[in-house]
Amino acid sequence: MNLKSNINKIIQEKGLKNKWVANQLNVSPNIISRWVNNKSMPSVENLFLLAKLLDCKVDDLYYWDEND
Template identity: 50%
Template sequence: MKSNIDKLISEKGYQKKFVAKQVGVSPTQLSLWISMRNFPRADKLFKLAQVLNCKVDDLYEYEEEK
């Protein structure tokens, strides 16, 4: 699996600190989601997608193992 959160934040021209505040988490927590060392709860996934104006499916991408 691959995180697209960082790319989506950049495409919107937002700062990570702003996005974290809108979602209701710390910037550190957002960084953990981006690096995939931790994953958001379902309610935070939907809030993050709303802030980034995308679908929840857009936040992460499944990669086939070779």
């Protein structure tokens, strides 16, 4: 079981761009890409800021992939 990112799906559902989200969080677009592609995870602080920005719960940003 692994945690998988749901960030890209939520960003797209909101009609936003990764670059805009990165600017709002004061991180590089490359960092957002790493979060989206499960290469790294945001800090707890950035998780909460991202959830607030995307108007969702922190729990919505990741899910357990039981097939992995």
